Amino acid sequence: MAKKPLILVTNDDGITAPGIRNLIEIMSTLGDIVVVAPDSPQSGMGHAITINDTLYCDPVSIDKNAPYKEYSCSGTPADCVKLATQQILKRKPDLCVSGVNHGSNSSINVIYSGTMSAAVEAGVEGIPAIGFSLLDYSHDANFEHCKTYIKNIAKQVLEQGLPKGVVLNVNFPKISNQPLKGTKICRQANALWVEDFDKRVNPQGRDYYWLTGEFINKDKGEDTDEWALANNYVSIVPVQFDLTAHHFIQDLNNWEF
């Protein structure tokens, strides 16, 4: 590539989260970067977009003397990508990276994930895209063991591109005293959250709930992201946004409506 690649960086934990600051640092070694990220945490936002409200998107300077531009946006991760590509960037980026999320986006978490919705939104617009997540929810999570992998995976995608309609969902095990064993290309495990709402009463006497839950992996397969992560591998799941269950079309054609 003659020109330096243009890389859009975003996330769902907000523009000041350590995860995105690490991602910015890594991506700066691969190309020219522009950061457009939410001004506040947007976890669990799924593929929400802002239709009935106004959007703010202001230049900010978080790392002084940084050679890249940053924009803080009042919207969702998907809004950030839309604003970046349509309003801020002068040309289509060569890559969009989202994260590094503080917390897992493996298996069914992909459908609730703001991190992955940003990557999917970029993919819909024809931009190669990767979501990165670390299985550590803490604000001061350690990202050191992820860095070389993140750089290599992004470099590969810049060099080889991705097929139309496919983005990557990359998850890292939490750091431990065992080095990572490498990467595994995986399918999304069949898992779900079983909710256990915490019911309380507010000072005015009205019932309210907190959403809590337990993650249940029903999938024993050794080709899943859950298996890879449990065995100290980096999981890479190719993700598509054609949601058609093609395998069921033929059967449905036999139904009488």
Add this chain to the structure above:
Amino acid sequence: MAKKPLILVTNDDGITAPGIRNLIEIMSTLGDIVVVAPDSPQSGMGHAITINDTLYCDPVSIDKNAPYKEYSCSGTPADCVKLATQQILKRKPDLCVSGVNHGSNSSINVIYSGTMSAAVEAGVEGIPAIGFSLLDYSHDANFEHCKTYIKNIAKQVLEQGLPKGVVLNVNFPKISNQPLKGTKICRQANALWVEDFDKRVNPQGRDYYWLTGEFINKDKGEDTDEWALANNYVSIVPVQFDLTAHHFIQDLNNWEF
């Protein structure tokens, strides 16, 4: 079925929207229903869930003397389904229906859709589920031409079930002077929204944006939902939430990370 089926009804336009009132009326002829729906419009919420805020969910009485219970919830469509199955319903419902949405959820709209996220959430929990949408955004949209189809499709799903991991996305053309031609089993068309942000200045002098956009169908296939709807058919797309791009796994295994 000896016992009357239990049907959970929800939507994303809010519990008082005409679309869900029509759906309630139709579902009441098929089984015992319980309504758990957002207290306000939630369009474009995708698969958002409420993690960092409290949830209210209160019994309401909208149709006086109605033989069913209704609950109005402060959360997203996905929250409504979680609250219904974990807190409100005494047993797992036999069917979850979402809608009828005021506006299209065909093709790529499925990933932004609160209506479909409720159906997908039910599907994740192992409940047969259908999202219904009408290609008419107006509050006083006419749902008459949809009613027989909605009843038949729901009846078929109650009788035959759906495969694990599959829910249905049903869209109806706007009413016209031509009768509907029937149903078409379709794949999701390859389409996208190209945004055209409306940039304005607020009274304090700060720039802000409204998200607007144009829907672009890049797919000429006659097996797509867009084709069916443009030709006055009811489109039925089987939708899955295993987002793995299985076709790309083998290629990715050859990459060097």
